Amino acid sequence: MAHRWGMVIDLDRCTGCEACVAACHAENNIATVGAAQAARGRAMHWIRVERYWEGEFPNVRARFQPMPCQQCDAAPCEPVCPTYASYHNSQGLNAQVYNRCIGTRYCANACPYTGRYFNWFDPVWEKPLNLQLNPDVSIREVGVMEKCSFCFQRILAAEYGAEAQKRDLRDGEVRPACVQSCPAGAMVFGDLDDPTSAASRLSRSVRATKLLAEVGTFPKVTYLERESSHGDE
Amino acid sequence: MATNSMPQNQPVGPSADKISRDLLRPIFHTSPLYYGVVAVLVSVVLAAIAAFLYQAYNGIGVAGITRPVFWGFYITNFVFWIGISHAGTLISAILRLANAGWRRPVTRCAEAITVFALVIGASFPIVHLGRPWLFFWLIPYPSERGIWPNFRSPLLWDFFAISTYITGSLTFLLLPIIPDWAAVRDKASGTRKRIYSILALGWRGTPREWHRLEMAMRIMAVAIIPVAVSVHTIVSWDFAMAPVPMWHSTVFGPYFVAGAIFSGIAALIIAMALLRKFLHLEEYLKPIHFDNLGKLLLVMSLLWVYFIFAERLTVWYGNEAAEMAAFWSIQRGKFAVLFWTMVSCNFLVPFPILAIKRFRTITGTVIASTTVVVGMWIERFLIVVPPLEHKYLPYAWGSYRPTWVEVTITVGTFAAMGLLYLLFAKFVPIISMWELRAGGHGKQLAPQAEPVTSPGVVPWHRTMPSTGD
Numbered sequence: 043m044a045h046r047w048g049m050v051i052d053l054d055r056c057t058g059c060e061a062c063v064a065a066c067h068a069e070n071n072i073a074t075v076g077a078a079q080a081a082r083g084r085a086m087h088w089i090r091v092e093r094y095w096e097g098e099f100p101n102v103r104a105r106f107q108p109m110p111c112q113q114c115d116a117a118p119c120e121p122v123c124p125t126y127a128s129y130h131n132s133q134g135l136n137a138q139v140y141n142r143c144i145g146t147r148y149c150a151n152a153c154p155y156t157g158r159y160f161n162w163f164d165p166v167w168e169k170p171l172n173l174q175l176n177p178d179v180s181i182r183e184v185g186v187m188e189k190c191s192f193c194f195q196r197i198l199a200a201e202y203g204a205e206a207q208k209r210d211l212r213d214g215e216v217r218p219a220c221v222q223s224c225p226a227g228a229m230v231f232g233d234l235d236d237p238t239s240a241a242s243r244l245s246r247s248v249r250a251t252k253l254l255a256e257v258g259t260f261p262k263v264t265y266l267e268r269e270s271s272h273g274d275e
Numbered sequence: 276m277a278t279n280s281m282p283q284n285q286p287v288g289p290s291a292d293k294i295s296r297d298l299l300r301p302i303f304h305t306s307p308l309y310y311g312v313v314a315v316l317v318s319v320v321l322a323a324i325a326a327f328l329y330q331a332y333n334g335i336g337v338a339g340i341t342r343p344v345f346w347g348f349y350i351t352n353f354v355f356w357i358g359i360s361h362a363g364t365l366i367s368a369i370l371r372l373a374n375a376g377w378r379r380p381v382t383r384c385a386e387a388i389t390v391f392a393l394v395i396g397a398s399f400p401i402v403h404l405g406r407p408w409l410f411f412w413l414i415p416y417p418s419e420r421g422i423w424p425n426f427r428s429p430l431l432w433d434f435f436a437i438s439t440y441i442t443g444s445l446t447f448l449l450l451p452i453i454p455d456w457a458a459v460r461d462k463a464s465g466t467r468k469r470i471y472s473i474l475a476l477g478w479r480g481t482p483r484e485w486h487r488l489e490m491a492m493r494i495m496a497v498a499i500i501p502v503a504v505s506v507h508t509i510v511s512w513d514f515a516m517a518p519v520p521m522w523h524s525t526v527f528g529p530y531f532v533a534g535a536i537f538s539g540i541a542a543l544i545i546a547m548a549l550l551r552k553f554l555h556l557e558e559y560l561k562p563i564h565f566d567n568l569g570k571l572l573l574v575m576s577l578l579w580v581y582f583i584f585a586e587r588l589t590v591w592y593g594n595e596a597a598e599m600a601a602f603w604s605i606q607r608g609k610f611a612v613l614f615w616t617m618v619s620c621n622f623l624v625p626f627p628i629l630a631i632k633r634f635r636t637i638t639g640t641v642i643a644s645t646t647v648v649v650g651m652w653i654e655r656f657l658i659v660v661p662p663l664e665h666k667y668l669p670y671a672w673g674s675y676r677p678t679w680v681e682v683t684i685t686v687g688t689f690a691a692m693g694l695l696y697l698l699f700a701k702f703v704p705i706i707s708m709w710e711l712r713a714g715g716h717g718k719q720l721a722p723q724a725e726p727v728t729s730p731g732v733v734p735w736h737r738t739m740p741s742t743g744d
Contacts, residue, residue, distance in 0.1 A: 083341040083673040092670035109668070118518050124428040125412050142420070144412050145335065145405015146430055147345035151663060152517040156343045156671035160405065162336025184334040185405025254667050257518050 045211070046134050047192055048234035048262040049221070050244040051108050054269055055228035058106035060091050062220035062229065066110075069193060069219035071179045073165030086159040088190040089220050105268075108229070110220065111136060111157045111190035112253065112261030119149035119158065127187070133197070134262070138189055145185035154257045158189045192231075193218035213239040234262065291712050295458065298704040298711075301554050302459055305701070308553075316694040323687020326680045327402055335405050337680050344663040344675035348685055349403035350513075354655040355538070356396030356688060357437070357510050358531070359648075362539025363389030364444040365503040366571075368496040377567055379710045380559045384550060385543050386448040387705070391695040392542070393444060395688050397437050400430070402684060429512045436502075436509040443502050447495045450488060453478050454709045507535040514658065520597040521590065521662035530582040537575035537621070538651035541644035544568050546696065548641045550705055559706050562637055569640040572647065573629035580622045583654075600665035600672075609674075610661050613653050620650025 066072065066089045075084050089110040096103045117136045119128045127143035130136060150158040164184040167175065175181065178195040182188050193216075200216045213232050221229040232241030244250065245264040252261050330337050340347040363385035370378035401410045413434050415424050424431050457478035460471035478484060511531035514522040524530075544565060551560040587606075590598050605614050625643035628634045660675050699705070 079336070083343070084336065090670075092668065094670065107670075109670075121425070121427040122429065122517060124424050124430040124434075126422055126425050142412075142422075143405070144409040146400075146403075147340075147405065148428070148430060148513075148517070150342070150345045151519060154518055154667045156666055156668060160342065160345065161334075162341075163334035183406075184336075185407075187405075257667070259518075 044133065044235070045197075045233040046235040046262070047113070047197065047216070048232065048241050048245060048264065049110065049113075049192070049218075050230045050241050050250070050264045050266060052228045052230075052244075052266040053105075053107060054266065055226040056091070056106045056108055057226050057228075058091050058093060058104065059225065061223045061225055062089050062108055063087050063091060065219040065223035066190070068174070069176055069179070069196075070191070071175050071181045072159075072188075073161070073167070073181075075162070079162065084160075084162050086161075086188070088159065088188070107265070108220070109155060109157065110263060111192075112155050112259065112263045113190075113192060115260035115262065116258060118152040118154065118257075118259060122148040122152045124148075135192055135194065136189075137191065137194070138187060140180060140182050140186045140188065143186045145187065147187065149187055154254050154259060158187055161186050161188065193220075213241075294708050294711055295462075297556070297558070298706050298708050299459060299462060301700055302702065302704065303462075309697070309701070313694065313697055316690045316697065319690035320687050320694055323684045323690070326683040326687070330402075330680050331407055335403075337678060339675060339677040339681055340403075341673060341675065343666055343671055343673045344660055346403070346659050346663065347675050348656075348677050348681035349399050351652070351656045351659050352685055352688055353396055353399035353403070354510055354531070354659070355652050356392045356399070356692075357507060358396075358535035358538045358651060358655070359542045359692075360389045360392035360396060360440070360444070360539065361503055361507060361532070361535035362392070362543040363387065364440075364447050364499050365389075365536060366540065366543065368447070368499045368503075371492065371496045372500075377564060379713075380556075380706045381543070381547065381564055381568070382710070383448070383451070383703075383707045384546050384705055386444065387696065387699050387703075388539070388542055388546055389444045390441070390448050391692055391699070392539075393437065393441050394695070395691055397441065400433065429509065429516045432509045433513060436506045440502050440506045443495065443499050447492075447499055450491055450495065451707050451710065452703055453488070454480065455704045455707060458708060459704070504532055507532045519662050519666060520595070521601040522658075524586065524590075526582065526586050526589075530586060533575065533578045533582055534651060534654060537572070537579050538648060540568055540572045540575060541647035541651070544572065544640050544644040545648065548637055550700065551637075554700065554705065556706065559711070565637045565640045566635055569629050569635045569643070572625065572640065572643060576622055576625050576629065576647070583618075597665075597667045600669075601662040604665055605657055605661050610657060613657060617650045617653040617657060620646040621654065 066087065067074070070088055072086050072088060075086065079085070089108055092107040092109050094105045094107065096105050113134075113136050115134065117128075117130065120130055120136060123129070123143075124146060125142045125144055127139045128136065128149045129139065145160070147160055150156070150160060161182050161184050165181060176195075178199070196218060197216050200211055204211045204215070211233075213236065216231060218231055221231045230241045230244055232239035234242050234245060236242055241264075244266065247266060249266040249269065250264045251267050253263070253265060254261075338347070338349070340349075367378065367382040367385045370382065400413075401407050404410055412420075413424055413431060424434075453474075453476055456471050457475040457480065460468055460475045463471055508528040508531065511527035515524055515527040517523065547560050547564065547568075550556055587602075590602050604610055624646045628639045628643040664674055665672055
């Protein structure tokens with residue numbers, strides 16, 4: 043029953059299209075903050091596509107690195123929260139309980155991946171955008187921290203569905219919005235405790251690497267390094 | 276300005292009568308200037324409160340903090356004011372334990388700084404909250420939420436450390452005020468007499484009361500020192516416990532404590548100089564006090580330079596990529612001007628002033644202290660902000676610029692300090708009268724200075740008309 047959810051992101055396949063970002067916004071009721079606030083660095087994207095430039099002009103290549111919450115096993119955001127708003131749930135995920143959050147923002151400072159986003163103002167959805175909110179995900183008020191949940195509502199829905207049919211979850215049955223929407227198939231989601239799952243197999247690949255492994259956070263997101271990192275393909 | 280003289284050579288100070296007259300004068304007489312200054316300070320404090328309410332109503336976003344710099348001016352002010360609070364109680368406790376005779380006119384102004392700086396500092400963790408109306412969730416109490424606060428969080432350690440320190444330093448401040456409030460009570464009449472009768476807690480000045488007061492002060496002096504050291508250590512752990520480049524440092528505990536005492540002494544010198552000038556306490560706060568505190572400030576300045584050198588050198592030598600980004604932004608990048616201003620304010624300017632005896636006058640120590648206070652505020656800012664701007668992933672780097680809300684609230688804290696201090700000096704003799712008498716002001720008595728047994732005290736108090744006797 044217990045699962046250890048993890049994600050594998052193939053950097054060779056990512057095209058930087060940001061479909062994952064758009065899907066995540068729609069799925070998780072993430073507020074858009076407007077141009078002025080975004081320019082101040084206050085845009086909220088539970089997954090962002092980091093773009094780095096490699097090489098010297100004119101031989102420059104853009105490199106893309108999708109960055110969701112890394113769902114660390116030893117997450118620095120958790121012990122620093124004074125109210126247990128940031129905590130480790132029974133499935134090993136870093137859950138964020140919005141109602142407990144008083145907005146010290148300590149978790150966001152402690153996160154080495156800068157993967158947490160803060161509601162600087164009350165979110166606003168202009169009509170009729172308020173009608174497209176996902177009823178499975180609570181909206182967050184001003185002063186509250188939020189971040190990627192691995193689409194926990196989808197995990198629960200799949201688990202309830204399987205339970206109703208009295209069967210185990212099948213590999214690939216749970217797909218967070220970003221994974222579902224990736225046209226290049228760069229993202230794979232699954233149970234890391236199941237040695238046969240696609241995510242589990244890929245996370246043992248020779249290309250598998252953890253981001254900022256030296257910080258000792260033991261992330262559950264694995265990146266597959268580019269094989270084509272030398273020269274242009 | 277009086278000349279600098281050694282303590283041994285000083286004459287025996289003013290008589291008991293003159294002490295009462297001089298030190299009770301501010302309580303019984305209020306000048307128009309006082310009202311004017313209070314009005315100005317009150318309006319600045321009100322502006323700061325209005326700014327905070329504006330922020331609470333509209334959202335914390337009206338402040339300049341942003342992603343990834345989630346902490347800015349507010350946490351800087353928090354660390355700064357908690358640091359200033361180390362002036363008082365710690366210094367006063369050490370000087371009491373060491374039985375330094377010259378401490379007597381100094382202790383109460385120092386202890387008052389502690390209490391007020393703590394109150395101001397402790398308000399910032401609330402001011403900076405995203406949902407400040409829920410601050411009480413940090414307090415462990417049985418609630419319908421069914422969970423305790425997270426005892427692993429340094430913010431919760433802060434809560435306990437600061438509330439312990441406030442309780443302790445308030446006790447430390449109030450205990451020796453009781454006999455002085457009794458003296459006010461005995462001189463006053465009408466409403467004032469009723470108020471001070473309550474405040475004096477029925478003090479009659481019996482030998483047994485003096486003995487108990489002395490015992491309590493000894494216990495508090497010993498107890499408050501580890502508390503003070505732990506408070507700023509725990510404040511430093513707010514940073515050192517997080518895996519942020521340049522925060523995650525083992526030197527932070529002692530570095531913060533040293534910086535706190537450093538800025539605390541500077542604040543004390545400034546406060547003493549202002550009191551001396553405006554309350555005409557030239558006969559009590561003498562050049563020798565500024566000379567002695569100037570020497571302490573000099574030692575702390577050297578200690579501060581040692582700490583920052585040790586911190587910077589180890590980071591630079593370690594040459595970790597993530598840390599070097601923050602390091603160079605401070606040394607060479609956009610924070611370089613602030614960095615060198617800080618080094619000038621904390622060392623290059625005060626060091627010669629304090630090291631050369633000719634410059635270690637009242638004016639000299641006040642100039643040095645002012646630069647130190649400015650420098651230490653910048654130091655706290657440089658600890659908080661540049662590392663947050665340069666965390667591990669360059670894509671997520673950002674920058675911080677304060678808004679008028681943060682600036683107003685910051686200015687308001689300094690006004691609040693002045694205001695609280697002015698009000699305090701209006702209701703309490705700012706120099707401990709009975710301790711002055713017990714010590715024989717200005718004269719180094721034998722180390723045994725217990726009021727119960729020393730001459731001078733009991734007879735004096737017996738001569739005062741007393742309600743309870």
